[in-house]
Amino acid sequence: xxxxxxxxxxxxxxxxxxxxxxxxxxxxxxxxxxxxxxxxxxxxxxxxxxxxxxxxxxxxxxxxxxxxxxxxxxxxxxxxxxxxxxxxxxxxxxxxxxxxxxxxxxxxxxxxxxxxxxxxxxxxxxxxxxxxxxxxxxxxxxxxxxxxxxxxxxxxxxxxxxxxxxxxxxxxxxxxxxxxxxxxxxxxxxxxxxxxxxxxxxxxxxxxxxxxxxxxxxxxxxxxxxxxxxxxxxxxxxxxxxxxxxxxxxxxxxxxxxxxxxxxxxxxxxxxxxxxxxxxxxx
Numbered sequence: 001x002x003x004x005x006x007x008x009x010x011x012x013x014x015x016x017x018x019x020x021x022x023x024x025x026x027x028x029x030x031x032x033x034x035x036x037x038x039x040x041x042x043x044x045x046x047x048x049x050x051x052x053x054x055x056x057x058x059x060x061x062x063x064x065x066x067x068x069x070x071x072x073x074x075x076x077x078x079x080x081x082x083x084x085x086x087x088x089x090x091x092x093x094x095x096x097x098x099x100x101x102x103x104x105x106x107x108x109x110x111x112x113x114x115x116x117x118x119x120x121x122x123x124x125x126x127x128x129x130x131x132x133x134x135x136x137x138x139x140x141x142x143x144x145x146x147x148x149x150x151x152x153x154x155x156x157x158x159x160x161x162x163x164x165x166x167x168x169x170x171x172x173x174x175x176x177x178x179x180x181x182x183x184x185x186x187x188x189x190x191x192x193x194x195x196x197x198x199x200x201x202x203x204x205x206x207x208x209x210x211x212x213x214x215x216x217x218x219x220x221x222x223x224x225x226x227x228x229x230x231x232x233x234x235x236x237x238x239x240x241x242x243x244x245x246x247x248x249x250x251x252x253x254x255x256x257x258x259x260x261x262x263x264x265x266x267x268x269x270x271x272x273x274x275x276x277x278x279x280x281x282x283x
Contacts, residue, residue, distance in 0.1 A: 032058060040152040042144045045169050046176075052202030054209075065203065073207065088116050090249065106223055111216040118211030137175045138208055144172060176201060 017023040026034050035058035039050060047055050053069060056062045092113045096104055119131050149165055151158030226233040244250050 040145075041149055041158075042147060042165075042169060046141055046144060046173055047202050047205070048173075048198035051196075051198045052206045054206050065199075069203075088113055088120075107216070107220045110219045111212065114212045114216045114219075118208060118215075134208070135212070137172065138205070138212065140168075140172045141176070141205065142209070142213060144168060176205065 017026055037055055039047075039055050043055055044050060050056045053062065053065045056065065092109055096106075096109060115131060115135055119134065147165070150160045151162065226236060240250070240254075244254055
């Protein structure tokens with residue numbers, strides 16, 4: 001397998017696996033060794049030095065955080081308790097139906113939907129007050145995560161344009177600190193890892209990012225892919241008519257049906273919802 005691993009320099013040393021067996025060794029057999037994600041200057045600063053789950057290094061803290069999220073935030077019982085939040089879906093559908101024959105920006109509609117649902121689920125508030133400000137903060141975070149920064153590629157040139165970039169970082173994080181000032185209560189009595197306010201703020205950011213921009217982007221990409229393939233679109237429409245009918249909304253159990261499930265699974269590798277998911281790096 002000579003030549004199956006090559007290296008490149010993009011601010012740090014990166015290794016490219018060009019052979020199936022080597023890739024399986026890195027991503028499956030030795031997954032724990034290569035599980036950590038690289039993080040640029042903006043990510044380290046805005047996640048409070050990797051205090052979140054998305055960019056935390058693999059270890060006790062990451063495992064405990066993931067356990068809390070799976071058992072407390074994303075469990076089936078918790079999802080069922082958000083049934084009232086799903087009324088937002090019906091409202092969005094009615095909005096789109098009222099614009100029949102008129103161009104509709106599906107991206108904006110879907111983002112408004114996921115924003116409202118996630119904000120309601122995260123903070124228990126159906127009021128739109130504060131949503132716009134909070135989303136503006138997260139959008140600025142998203143821009144900063146992917147913004148070009150010379151220091152990420154050439155650390156010794158970190159002084160170039162550093163002042164303006166650092167000002168944006170400080171302003172964005174201070175804005176999030178203000179928004180989360182009253183949302184950091186957490187019962188850590190049963191946790192084996194001690195959490196502080198920075199961890200809570202970083203986790204809130206993860207949940208809001210994952211529930212708004214990522215979900216909205218995934219839905220928008222799925223619709224775009226179906227529009228590019230009229231034959232697949234007709235198959236999905238026919239399955240919805242046969243399985244769901246025209247007199248009720250789609251339920252979670254309906255997503256397990258054959259073709260619709262295949263369509264959702266196929267969209268993930270072809271159109272990833274986020275371009276800021278870096279590859280793993282060596283621990």
